[in-house]
Amino acid sequence: MNTRNAIEIKGLTKAYAGFTLDHLDLVLPEGCIMGLVGENGAGKSTTIKLILDIIHKDGGSIKLFGKDNGENIRLAKEEIGVVLDDIGIPECLTAVQVGNVMKHTFKNWSQDTYRDLLQKLSLPQGKPFQDFSRGMKMKLGFAVALSHRAKLLILDEPTSGLDPVARDEVVEILMEFTRQEEHAVLISSHIVSDLEKLCDYIAFLHRGRLILCEEKDRLLAEYGLISCTEEELHDFAPDVVRYKKVNPYGVQALVARDDVPEGIRVSPVSIEELFVFMAKEAV
Numbered sequence: 001m002n003t004r005n006a007i008e009i010k011g012l013t014k015a016y017a018g019f020t021l022d023h024l025d026l027v028l029p030e031g032c033i034m035g036l037v038g039e040n041g042a043g044k045s046t047t048i049k050l051i052l053d054i055i056h057k058d059g060g061s062i063k064l065f066g067k068d069n070g071e072n073i074r075l076a077k078e079e080i081g082v083v084l085d086d087i088g089i090p091e092c093l094t095a096v097q098v099g100n101v102m103k104h105t106f107k108n109w110s111q112d113t114y115r116d117l118l119q120k121l122s123l124p125q126g127k128p129f130q131d132f133s134r135g136m137k138m139k140l141g142f143a144v145a146l147s148h149r150a151k152l153l154i155l156d157e158p159t160s161g162l163d164p165v166a167r168d169e170v171v172e173i174l175m176e177f178t179r180q181e182e183h184a185v186l187i188s189s190h191i192v193s194d195l196e197k198l199c200d201y202i203a204f205l206h207r208g209r210l211i212l213c214e215e216k217d218r219l220l221a222e223y224g225l226i227s228c229t230e231e232e233l234h235d236f237a238p239d240v241v242r243y244k245k246v247n248p249y250g251v252q253a254l255v256a257r258d259d260v261p262e263g264i265r266v267s268p269v270s271i272e273e274l275f276v277f278m279a280k281e282a283v
Contacts, residue, residue, distance in 0.1 A: 004065060006030050006152045006184035007051065011060035014046055021046050021208045023060065028201065030151075031181040033174060035195035035216075036188040037275050038205035044188040045085070047205070048156050051186070052082065064152065078108060081145030081153045085160070087137050091130035095123050095140060099147075106148035114147035121169065134161035142170060146177065153177065155187040159194050167191070171198050192272035202271055206279050216271065223274060224257045224266035236261070243277040254278075 007028040014021040021043045028034045036044050049055045051062055053069050062069040065079065089098055095118055103109040118125060121139040132140065138158055145153055153174070159167045171194060177183050189195055195202065196216070203213040212219075223242065229250045233241065240260060244253040254277045260266055 004030050008063040013059035024210050028184050030184050032200040033185040034201040035199035036203050042205040043208045079151045081150035083141040083145050083155045083158045085157050087141040089129050093129050094126050096125045108149040110147050117143040151182055153185045159191050196271040204275055211278050223269050225269050226253050
């Protein structure tokens, strides 16, 4: 079975006063989860809104499963499950009423799947949405997104406001979702530890520019951390040290593991540490 790209973005540009998303290129294959990482204002939500055709791009192209995202938007929305920071569910509706509305909205709606997810995510069925906590609202958004047989999930800060147990439940659900080869997930989050557990690919956005997009396992295998003095660092070849952070006790440097001289201890680097180094260097 040939792998298709669930999302293919080339040269995507959107300019606002004081901010520009600058020629973004991203490819998300089917069967994979991509984490979109960046500080506030990096362009994560802008990217997601452009993919969903909520706002109009200034340049570039966006394809979902090989089709331009502006073509047949009704069909595209059948195939995409969306959880945004603002869930967009009327405040007066209960979870049961939401399900009754959605079964008339999506032709592939599964009431059984929705009912099972309400139970699995411990969501009250008779309480109005306005009385839900933020975490409960996000979980209801998940239940809706997963109940109309979507092939692609697009999630903007979905674990924000969830306690560790609920976040772990969400991680399990998403990993189960992508066991089917034609499914894919694009997820933005400030909680980088969740993305490290979950994602196949990591894309770093900083001030509207893509710093890096790579397979997570390759990033973790390629880079490491060393601690040394400034003088010791001068003995390294220039291309070994990718980024460095100077403190009163010496230098912590992000290095390419394969190029480090023998005898130098290299510690593992987390995805969060990697992003912090790269973001600071980009400044």
